[in-house]
Amino acid sequence: MIQAIAFYLFATMMITSAIVTITARNPVHSVLWLILAFFNAAGLMVLVGAEFIAMLLIIVYVGAVAVLFLFVVMMLDIDFSELRGGFIRNAPLGLLLAAVLLGELVFGILVSSAGDLHIAKAATVAATPAGLSNTAAIGALLYTRYLFEFEAAGMILLVAMIGAIVLTHRQRGDTRGQNVSKQVARRPQDATINLQPEVGKGVQL
Amino acid sequence: MDFLHSLFAVSAEDLLSTSVLVLLLVAAWGGDKASRAISIVAFAVLVGAAALAVPALTAGAGGAATSAFGGHIKLDAFAAFAKLLIYVGSGVTLIVAPAYFDRFKAMRAEFPLLILLAALGMGIMVSANDLLTLYIGLELNSLAAYVLAAILRADGRSAEAGLKYFVLGSLASGILLYGISLTYGFTGTTSFDGIRVALGTGALSIGATFGLVFVLAGLAFKISAAPFHMWTPDVYEGAPAPVTTFFATAPKVAALALLMRVSLDAFGGQPGAWQQIVIFASLLSIVIGALGAIGQDNIKRLLAYSSINNVGFMLIGLAAGTAAGASAMLVYLAIYVVSSVAAFVVVLALRDEAGNAIESIAQLGGLSRTRPWLAAALAVVMFSLAGIPPLFGFWGKFLVFQAAVQAHLVVLAALGIAASVIGAFYYLKVVKVLYFDDATDAVQGREELANRALLLGSSLFLSPLGYLLTPWLGNLAGSAAAALFHFA
Numbered sequence: 001m002i003q004a005i006a007f008y009l010f011a012t013m014m015i016t017s018a019i020v021t022i023t024a025r026n027p028v029h030s031v032l033w034l035i036l037a038f039f040n041a042a043g044l045m046v047l048v049g050a051e052f053i054a055m056l057l058i059i060v061y062v063g064a065v066a067v068l069f070l071f072v073v074m075m076l077d078i079d080f081s082e083l084r085g086g087f088i089r090n091a092p093l094g095l096l097l098a099a100v101l102l103g104e105l106v107f108g109i110l111v112s113s114a115g116d117l118h119i120a121k122a123a124t125v126a127a128t129p130a131g132l133s134n135t136a137a138i139g140a141l142l143y144t145r146y147l148f149e150f151e152a153a154g155m156i157l158l159v160a161m162i163g164a165i166v167l168t169h170r171q172r173g174d175t176r177g178q179n180v181s182k183q184v185a186r187r188p189q190d191a192t193i194n195l196q197p198e199v200g201k202g203v204q205l
Numbered sequence: 206m207d208f209l210h211s212l213f214a215v216s217a218e219d220l221l222s223t224s225v226l227v228l229l230l231v232a233a234w235g236g237d238k239a240s241r242a243i244s245i246v247a248f249a250v251l252v253g254a255a256a257l258a259v260p261a262l263t264a265g266a267g268g269a270a271t272s273a274f275g276g277h278i279k280l281d282a283f284a285a286f287a288k289l290l291i292y293v294g295s296g297v298t299l300i301v302a303p304a305y306f307d308r309f310k311a312m313r314a315e316f317p318l319l320i321l322l323a324a325l326g327m328g329i330m331v332s333a334n335d336l337l338t339l340y341i342g343l344e345l346n347s348l349a350a351y352v353l354a355a356i357l358r359a360d361g362r363s364a365e366a367g368l369k370y371f372v373l374g375s376l377a378s379g380i381l382l383y384g385i386s387l388t389y390g391f392t393g394t395t396s397f398d399g400i401r402v403a404l405g406t407g408a409l410s411i412g413a414t415f416g417l418v419f420v421l422a423g424l425a426f427k428i429s430a431a432p433f434h435m436w437t438p439d440v441y442e443g444a445p446a447p448v449t450t451f452f453a454t455a456p457k458v459a460a461l462a463l464l465m466r467v468s469l470d471a472f473g474g475q476p477g478a479w480q481q482i483v484i485f486a487s488l489l490s491i492v493i494g495a496l497g498a499i500g501q502d503n504i505k506r507l508l509a510y511s512s513i514n515n516v517g518f519m520l521i522g523l524a525a526g527t528a529a530g531a532s533a534m535l536v537y538l539a540i541y542v543v544s545s546v547a548a549f550v551v552v553l554a555l556r557d558e559a560g561n562a563i564e565s566i567a568q569l570g571g572l573s574r575t576r577p578w579l580a581a582a583l584a585v586v587m588f589s590l591a592g593i594p595p596l597f598g599f600w601g602k603f604l605v606f607q608a609a610v611q612a613h614l615v616v617l618a619a620l621g622i623a624a625s626v627i628g629a630f631y632y633l634k635v636v637k638v639l640y641f642d643d644a645t646d647a648v649q650g651r652e653e654l655a656n657r658a659l660l661l662g663s664s665l666f667l668s669p670l671g672y673l674l675t676p677w678l679g680n681l682a683g684s685a686a687a688a689l690f691h692f693a
Contacts, residue, residue: 148211148274152329152341155222156348159322162229163352166315167367170358 007047014040027073035066052135214273214280215332217257217288221325224250225318232314240314241303247317248299251324255292258328261285262681271688276396277335284332286535286685287462290542291331294454295324297546297659301553302447304653308560311357319356320451323349327459331466336385336395339463343381343427346456347374353451354444366443373426373436381423387416397471406474417472421482424467427460430520431489434513438497441509446562449505450549453512454542461516461538465523465531469689476526483524484617490517491621495628503564504555507631508548511590514628515541521621522605525612532686533608536678537601540589540667544598547586547663554579554660556650563647566635571644579648580639582664589667591632592625597671 017036024030038061045054129137142150197203212219228243228250235242261271262285271281299317306312326345333339351374355367389395391413392403404413426433441449468479494514501507519541522534555563563569573580589598602625609618652660666674 145275146277146337147208148215148277149337149341152326152338152345155225155322155325156341156345158225158229159319159345159348159352162315162318162322163348166313166319166352167355167358 007044010040010043010047014044028070031066031069031073034069035062038062038066050134052138211273211275211278214271215278217254218325218328220250220254220257221321221328225321225325228318228321232318235314237312237314240312240316243314244299244303244317247321248296250321251292251296251299254324254328255289258285258288258292262289262684272334276398277338278329278332279334280332281685281688281691282681283462283466283685283688284328286681287331287458288328290458290539291324291327291455294451294458294542294546295320297454297550298447298451300655300659301450301550304656305445305447305553306357309357309359311359313356316353316356319349319353323353323451324455327455330459331462333463333466334397334470336389336397336400336471339467340378340382340385343460343463344378346459347378347427350374350452350456353448354440356448357445360445362443363445366440369436369443370440377423377426377433380419380426384416384419384421384423387412388420389416391416397466400471401474404472404475409475409478414478417475417478418482420467421464421479424460424464425486428457428464428516429509429513430486430516431493431513432486434490434493437513438501438506438509441512442503442505442564446505446549446553449508450546450553453508453545453549457512457516457545458538458542461519461534465534465689468523469526469531473690480524480526483520484614487517487520487524488617488620488624490514490520491624491628492517495624495631498628498631499634501631502566504552504566504569504635505564507566507635508545508552511548511628511632512545515590518602518605518621518625521609521614521617524614524617525608527608527612528683528686528690529611530605530608531689532679532682533601533604535682535685536604539678539682540597540601540671543663543666544586544590547582547660547667548590550652550656550660550663551579551583551586553656554650554652555648557647558649560650566638568645568647569635569638570642571639571646572648573640574644575646576648579652579660582660584636584639585664585667587632587635591629593629595669597667597669600672600675 014037017033017040021030021033021037024033038057042054042057042062045051045057132140195203224246228246231239231246232243261280262282272279298320302316302320303312306316323346326342326347326349329338329342330346331342333342351367351371354370355364357363385395388400391410392400394400394403409417422433426436429437441452444452468483472479490513494510494512494517498507498510498514501510515537519534519537522530522537524530525533552562552564555569557563572583585596589596592599592602606618606622609615609621665671
């Protein structure tokens with residue numbers, strides 16, 4: 001009973017915040033609602049017993065991705081009133097397309113009632129082996145059955161890193177980098193000169 | 206010991222990934238000055254990987270010997286055939302790229318590395334026997350491709366191409382992933398063999414049908430088949446010419462091979478469910494590719510529409526759903542890769558005095574008088590792409606149509622032949638400009654020695670001399686296609 005209440009609470013909250021995310025006028029508010037959506041998704045994951053994925057959602061999505069979004073949104077200088085104008089102009093077409101999609105969906109459902117409709121097959125094996133925690137079970141699979149995919153995913157991250165550097169890093173002429181060896185090799189007698197200026201003459205450097 | 210066996214079985218991938226890591230260090234310390242040396246080593250690595258992939262061509266069709274990492278990877282003759290074509294496409298890119306980028310002083314040490322990483326991803330794609338492996342390979346290839354499209358940062362068109370490709374590619378990946386999750390949900394497994402067994406041959410549940418449709422839609426984007434072709438002309442036009450050469454060859458082979466394995470293996474028990482989708486995409490690609498190209502004046506855009514058109518013809522072979530169809534498709538694919546290489550090497554040679562690329566077809570007028578050999582090579586490519594009989598391009602089309610007719614898809618074959626006549630119009634228009642228009646004398650650049658050798662080799666392959674290769678190519682494609690129909 002209590003699980004059901006929790007499920008409906010999380011689910012309604014998540015759908016509501018997802019809707020507000022895309023309708024909010026202020027992008028900063030959007031990101032905040034997105035964080036709430038992630039949080040509720042994590043709650044749903046806990047309910048189905050996937051606590052590892054729930055923690056990942058909180059740490060990676062809320063902790064890193066959403067905060068990064070927030071920074072980017074705050075740094076971007078976008079004229080939002082113009083964007084809104086475009087939205088209102090395009091709204092009738094968007095609504096029309098949505099109506100068409102909805103109509104097709106309803107039609108598809110009506111047609112499907114004529115035939116047999118299989119929903120997922122009953123699970124024959126438990127999601128995690130007995131006596132293993134969620135995290136341990138995922139780890140055991142990652143390093144055995146899915147080892148190849150796991151390693152290949154590492155290569156994907158490498159490509160992402162190379163790509164980010166290739167596309168954004170540039171040599172700039174106007175920066176003054178630090179040359180440590182040059183600094184260390186510098187001697188006092190090269191850097192300072194002793195002068196004895198006459199009174200009232202000043203120093204010519 | 207099973208792990209060691211698996212690691213040994215994917216030796217081509219091992220070689221590619223370890224050399225990428227080593228070359229990355231060289232690039233980090235050597236900087237862009239080392240890029241030419243890295244390109245040469247990267248080419249040698251591709252040759253090595255191809256040599257490691259060759260034994261699988263003849264090593265038997267299936268069974269334990271070809272499976273690695275618990276059946277997530279399948280190293281059969283089909284994967285080896287596709288890998289060879291992929292390595293050829295990547296290697297050609299490495300040959301033509303340095304000279305091109307040096308003219309802009311924009312050769313990056315990371316360029317050959319990204320090509321190698323993309324080749325690694327494509328190798329994983331074509332040997333994937335599990336939806337997870339499929340997705341990982343596809344993303345590895347796609348991410349590298351997005352960066353490659355945008356690698357000329359100073360050029361606005363290159364950046365635009367990269368961004369367009371990235372946004373649309375991500376959308377397609379999302380669609381594909383949604384299809385994969387539906388398929389997994391309704392079959393309970395991600396392995397191709399498992400999906401084949403779970404779907405059976407009876408009626409398909411509506412959820413599994415949705416999964417299949419989404420997977421095919423995602424893959425149709427990657428092979429730029431209509432109606433998911435919209436990105437192709439823009440990306441082909443905007444990306445630097447060597448990168449376009451790459452896009453037109455290797456990733457196309459990988460995505461088509463992947464589509465073949467998914468359709469014929471994972472969904473092989475349900476041909477009725479995907480055949481109509483493939484027939485629809487095939488006809489639409491042929492027609493859109495032919496009609497869209499007519500109004501184009503930019504040669505890179507024209508070749509983009511030509512690639513959409515050719516993908517349509519290859520899909521006819523898939524629609525047949527037989528081993529003969531798959532084999533015809535592989536022969537067509539091999540010929541198409543060589544045609545693309547030849548076409549883009551010519552595009553690379555089209556430069557004015559200042560070294561700027563000439564992309565307008567109108568400026569090629571009378572090229573036959575100023576540069577007879579270049580014009581002859583382009584004419585051979587155009588005739589071959591159009592499928593005019595004495596040239597080798599005809600053979601691929603012939604095999605595909607033959608397979609379609611044998612599979613009782615006579616209407617599809619007839620419509621395809623009719624549309625190929627429309628397609629012939631714009632190929633012949635280029636030849637007409639080359640030979641019968643007034644000379645504009647715009648093309649001044651000299652092609653590099655390596656490019657000249659590539660052009661000579663590929664033109665000879667496409668010329669009637671290519672028919673000497675038909676028994677050999679037919680045998681290889683036949684055994685590769687047979688491996689596809691060898692189920693555990």
